[in-house]
Amino acid sequence: MPPETLHFPPSQAALLAPYLPSTTSTTSSSRPHLTLTFATSLDSALSLRPGTQTALSGPESKAMTHYLRSRHSAILIGAGTAVADDPGLNCRIAGCASQPRPVVLDPSARWQVGDGSKVVRLAREGAGLAPFVVVRAGVEVSRERRAVLERVGGRYIPAPCEEGGGFAWRDVLAVLEREGLDSVMVEGGGAVINSLLAGANLRLVDSVIVTIAPTWLGKGGVVVSPHRPGGEDGTEPAARLVGVKWCPLGEDVVLCGRPA
Ligand SMILES: NC(=O)c1ccc[n+]([C@@H]2O[C@H](COP(=O)([O-])OP(=O)(O)OC[C@H]3O[C@@H](n4cnc5c(N)ncnc54)[C@H](O)[C@@H]3O)[C@@H](O)[C@H]2O)c1
Ligand SMILES: Nc1nc(=O)c(N)c(NC[C@H](O)[C@H](O)[C@H](O)COP(=O)(O)O)[nH]1
Numbered sequence: 001m002p003p004e005t006l007h008f009p010p011s012q013a014a015l016l017a018p019y020l021p022s023t024t025s026t027t028s029s030s031r032p033h034l035t036l037t038f039a040t041s042l043d044s045a046l047s048l049r050p051g052t053q054t055a056l057s058g059p060e061s062k063a064m065t066h067y068l069r070s071r072h073s074a075i076l077i078g079a080g081t082a083v084a085d086d087p088g089l090n091c092r093i094a095g096c097a098s099q100p101r102p103v104v105l106d107p108s109a110r111w112q113v114g115d116g117s118k119v120v121r122l123a124r125e126g127a128g129l130a131p132f133v134v135v136r137a138g139v140e141v142s143r144e145r146r147a148v149l150e151r152v153g154g155r156y157i158p159a160p161c162e163e164g165g166g167f168a169w170r171d172v173l174a175v176l177e178r179e180g181l182d183s184v185m186v187e188g189g190g191a192v193i194n195s196l197l198a199g200a201n202l203r204l205v206d207s208v209i210v211t212i213a214p215t216w217l218g219k220g221g222v223v224v225s226p227h228r229p230g231g232e233d234g235t236e237p238a239a240r241l242v243g244v245k246w247c248p249l250g251e252d253v254v255l256c257g258r259p260a
Contacts, residue, residue: 003092003127004092005092005093005094006059006062006063006066006092006093006094007063007093007094008063008064008066008067008093012060012064012247012249013067015245015247015256016064016067016068016209016247016256018243018245018256019035019207019209019245019256019257019258020035020068020071020207021033021035021071021072021182021183021206031170031173031174031177031204032073032074032173032176032177032181032182032183032184033072033182033183033184033206034173034183034184034186034196034204034205034206035068035072035183035184035185035186035205035206035207035208035209036185036186036193036196036197036205036207036208036209037065037068037185037186037187037208037209037210037211038187038188038189038193038210038211038224039056039057039061039065039210039211039212039213039252040056040210040211040212040213040224041056041212041213041215041216041217041221042212042213042214042215042216043216043217043218043221043223044223044224044225045217045218045221045222045223045224046188046189046190046193046221046222046223046224047084047189047217047221047222048217048218048220048221049220049221049222050080050084050190050222051080051083051084052084053084053085054217054221056211056213056215056252057211057213057252058213058249058250058251058252059250060249060250060252061211061213061249061250061252061254063093064211064249064254065187065211066091066092066093066096067091067093068185068209069089069090069091069093069096069099069100069185070091070093070096070097070098070100071183071185072100072183072184072185073098073100073101073180073181073182073183073184074100074101074102074103074176074181074183074184074185075089075100075101075102075103075184075185075187076102076103076104076105076172076184076185076186076187076192077089077102077103077104077105077186077187077188077189077192078104078105078106078188078189078191078192079104079105079106079107079108079110079111080189080190080191080192081187081188081189081192082104082106082111082113083110083111083112084189086117086118086119087102087118087119088118088119088122088128089102089119089122089128089131090102090119090122090127090128090129091128099127099128099129100129100185101129101131101132101179101181102119102128102129102130102131102132102154103131103132103133103134103175103176103181103184104131104132104133104134105134105166105167105172105192106133106134106135107134107135107136107139107161107165107166107167108135108136108139108165109133109135109136109139109140109141109145109156111133112145113131113133113145113148113149114148115148117148119131120148120149120152120154123152123153123154124151124152129153129154130149130152130153130154131149131154132154132155132156132157132175132179133149133154133155133156133157134156134157134158134159134167134172134175135156135157135158135159136158136159136160136161136165137158137159137160137161138158139158141156157175157179159171159172159175166191166195169195169196169201169204170204173204189222190222190223190224193224193226194224194225194226194227195226197224197226197239198226198227198228198229199227199228199229199236202239202259203259205259206258207256207257207258208241208255208256208257208258208259209254209255209256210254210255211249211252211253211254212252212253212254212255213251213252214251214252226239239259239260240259240260241255241257241258241259241260242257242258242259242260243257243258244256244257245257
């Protein structure tokens with residue numbers, strides 16, 4: 001099958017510009033620009049069930065997601081998405097000038113990445129970059145598994161973990177910075193998005209771009225609904241976006257904003 005090629009019109013790209021990392025700025029920010037982006041149903045679900053992929057974006061907003069990939073130096077997902085989706089994580093916009101570096105948060109190295117994984121195949125074909133897999137410092141990864149990534153230009157990167165077993169976002173951003181990646185779009189899934197939207201982590205998010213599809217997935221799906229420490233007794237304010245723009249795109253609507 002010939003590779004899929006997507007087109008995203010410049011008029012629509014212009015609407016997103018204020019929310020994207022600058023292409024000209026010379027200010028040296030202390031951390032990478034972080035864009036949080038995902039597709040959701042009307043009942044805030046990312047997929048019908050954990051462990052499965054659900055297509056939500058229509059063709060126009062799918063092309064937008066690929067345009068966003070072309071505008072960031074890294075694209076980040078959690079291990080749950082890597083295992084469920086076998087994603088490609090490349091940019092399929094016609095004439096895409098620079099491919100994003102896939103980054104997978106996988107503290108326990110549970111993603112069984114192999115020569116047949118889509119992201120590895122695309123890297124081998126020169127249609128994308130090989131992934132950096134961030135694992136808990138000290139976790140065992142076999143020589144064969146390391147070789148799969150290293151043959152195509154990827155690798156495992158150790159980082160410290162917090163008590164709960166996940167990474168602190170500041171440590172993740174520090175890894176990206178050390179690798180020379182100055183912007184990242186975080187694509188999901190549920191655990192990653194909910195963690196970034198919770199409490200002080202939200203301060204690390206520069207912009208949010210959400211595709212909302214006209215469908216209800218019903219109960220049992222993977223849902224975006226961040227934990228709000230102190231939310232029950234009203235001491236933690238609700239998370240909210242400011243500088244908001246709503247853009248209809250095909251049958252979907254795309255919401256852009258910045259954390260208040
Ligand atoms: N609609 C969309 O835009 C979209 C996008 C991505 C994924 N998805 C869907 O989401 C589902 C996967 O979501 P999920 O919640 O199971 O997995 P996930 O992709 O959020 O990965 C979670 C894993 O990431 C690791 N991790 C490390 N540090 C972390 C941190 N600080 N915070 C959170 N996780 C951390 C942990 O191992 C954790 O188990 C799949 O069904 C996938 O198809 C949908
Ligand atoms: N924008 C968007 N719309 C969707 O309907 C959907 N299911 C995802 N899901 C995001 C998740 O990160 C997926 O794993 C990658 O979208 C798959 O990546 P590829 O297309 O294989 O590159 N993202």
